[in-house]
Amino acid sequence: MDVRAEGQEAHYVQEPIPGEADLDVPGRLVRGALTPKRPATETAGMADAFPYYAGFSFEWARGKISEHHLSSDAVVLDPWNGSGTTTLAANSLGLRSIGIDRNPVANTVARLRCSGNPDTPPILTPNSSGAYEGSEPLESWFNPRTAKRFREWAQTFSAASASSAGTVALFRVVRATTKSFEGSNPTWVKRAKSDAERIDIGRSEIDELIVREQRFLAERLGSVSRTTAPSGILTADSAYLPLADQSVDLVLTSPPYLTRIDYAIAYARELAVLGIDIFAEKDLRYALMGTTLTRTQQPALSLGSAATELLAKVARHDSKASSGYYLKQVQQYMRDLSSGMDEVSRVAKSTAEMHLVVQDSYYKDIPVPLAQMCIEEAERRSWRFVKSKPYAVRRLLTSLNRSAQAYKKGEVSETVITFRRTQ
Structure with a gap:
């Protein structure tokens, strides 16, 4: 099995929308600009190390940061950092960066x-017992013997100083060997329903696959130019950024879209490698922005006109559960976005700038104008809108959902929005 040839998720394909160049009003379209969206076969910046869903391209992020001509002591922040494109792009330019995400994967x-670390990480072999307290989360896909061997590898990497390379190698093998549990939706993964469905892989084959993936990642690490600029990767909530007030010079980020993607389910197998069973313990699922679960406590919410209108349309929609579950889910998303914007505004300097990459979508046949909603929320927090650059999205995730296809939809855009703090 060649792990490198498998496990590549499909990404939305985009192209610049015909129109006028670099206009400074919301909703006006641009021609000929580089799309921020990652191509499906991107290798720049080690984007092929692991197929993390969504995000923007390394080359685009690097170019966007370069436009600002920041001083060497400037700090670049991504409060929804994902797999680290912003932090790596900043590092490659010699800039300090902080990336924050709630998902440990x-x-x-x-x-x-x-x-x-400029040194090639060592190729490790397992030397632990593989003992696991409680139910083994990897047994959702593997039989006990196979899961135990993967756990031995996971414990070995956890104890090593260069643990991330080994752990990502393990991510890649686990994902590649469980492709039979993936459906047409690239963000959802099933579990084994019986012992007969659980995968059995021999010990020597597991070892061979993981060693090979360690070598592949070691080679890829050597292909990326890095500087000595510090990059802080923190596991935290965007609603509670562990940063000082007015400490950030530039924000470059893409918050989760309002498309009901459950990132905990999407990465359930990798979370299991880390010892987290998101099917049994749902704390992480509840915490992630955009989760399909709704929290019981919903504090009061004040929003701009675009978000308020969207909530009213969802509440009035005649489809089942629109005025109940789905309304609560949209309200919850807006609370998370609002809290994140509060925190970004707190930590940004008075001279800071911010770039948001967001994608509009649909709820049933109702347009979700996420770009306009973000503009309004930023402006309500003393950010001045500078410009927006929309790009056409040619393939929507909803095209994979048969029930969603019953509702008529128009074109949607992914938009790069630029803001500057008001003095």
Whole structure:
């Protein structure tokens, strides 16, 4: 089995929308600009180390940061850092960076990509017992013998100083060997329903696959130019950034979209490698922005006109559960976005700038104008809108959902929005 040839997720394909160049009003379209969206076969910046869903391209992020001509002591922040494209792009330019994400899988990949260690990580072999307290989460896909061997590897990497490379190698093998549990939706993974469905892999084959993936990642690490600029990768909530007030010069980020993607389910197998069973313990699922679960406590919410109108349309929609579950889910997303914007505004300097990459979508046949909603929320927090650059999205995730296809939809855009703090 060639792990490198498998496990590549499909990404939305985009192209610049015909229109006028670099206009400074919301919703006006641009021609000929480089799309921020990652191509499906991107290798720049070690994007092929692990197929983390969504994000923007390394080359685009590097170019966007370069436009600002920041001083060497400037700090670049991504409060929804994902697999670390922003932090690596900043590091490659010699700039300090901080990447924050609630998902420990994302942070493991980000630490690998941003590793400042110039030495090739050692190729490790397991030397632990594989003992696991409680139910083994990997048994959702593997039989006990196979899961035990993977756990021995996971414990070995956890105890090693260069653990991220080994752990990501393990991510890659686990994902490649469980492809039979993936459906048409690239963000959802099933579990084995019986012992007969659980995968059995021999000990020597597991070892061979993992060693090979360690070698592949060691080679890829050597292909990326890094500097000695520090990159802080922190596991934290965007609503509670562990940063000082007015400490950030530039924000470059892409918050989770309002498309009901459950990132905990999407990375359930990798979370299991880390010892987290998101099917049994749902704390992480509840915590992630955009989760399909709804929290019981919903504090009061004040929003701009675009978000308020969207909530009213969802509440009035005649489809089942629109005025109940789905309304609560949209309200919850907006609370998370609002809290994140509060925190970004707190930590940004008075001279800071911010770039948001967001994608509009649909709820049933109702347009979700996420770009406009973000503009309004930023402006309500003393950010001045500078410009926006929309790009056409040619393939939507909803095209994979048969029930969603019953509702008529128009074109949507992914938009790069630029803001500057008001004095």
